[in-house]
Amino acid sequence: MRFRPCIDIHNGKVKQIVGGTLRDDGAEAQENFVSAQDGGSYGALYRSYGLYGGHIILLNPAGTPEYEADCAQAALALEAFPGGLQLGGGINAENAAHFLDLGASHVIVTSYVFRNGTVNAENLQRLVKAVGRERIVLDLSCRVRDGKRYIVTDRWQRFTDTELCPETLDVFSESCSELLVHAVDVEGRASGIDGDVAALLGEYGFPATYAGGISSFDDLDRLYALGRGRVDFTVGSALDIFGGSLPFEEVVRYAEEHHE
16 A cells, blocks of 8 residues: 555646536636645655655646646656656547656556547557557546446546446456546545445455545545555645645655555
């Protein structure tokens, strides 16, 4: 169980948002925290603690001025911690290598491998051919609908017809080196983890990072138990470096003590 720190970037600023409030129209989101520091500061911080495998998420849609501002912040983070951070947001087969060349260890992808809410196997294979399965992280972030958890795309705004379940993990694990799963309904709310998602990832056993709702060490204990000690985690809004009350250094220490 490892701590995978995050750098979420929206409108060219490092910030923490409530996941379900993100809207492309007007580039809006409900903000929990907007940092005065740039991406490079966070990249340098994570490097100083040896926290490899954290992720940068670009939260604006590609092709917008806001996305370009996000990319500029991401470049600062990658320069500060080359090879130490993954990057997602607007990734496709044409630009993935560019971000790897900038210093990302992996690219994180969701929307590109879906079209109109359905899996696009052709795009997924094109991406694998472009950069290799070992450099790909698939983001299978999910939201609840009708009592089930479905993968969501387009910055968590669009439901797909793909349920997050063992059969889905069987399919996608063949085309990536690990998974990133945000439980979007609890993301940014510091309201506790989605235990069903944590248990699914722990039972499945493929390398995965869980995100969403962690706000206390009790939450981390629960994730450790449900995830059988083999699900990595990220913490955002609850951390003191993002305006929360959970001490960053103590979270680092907790992960070190629970890493097997």
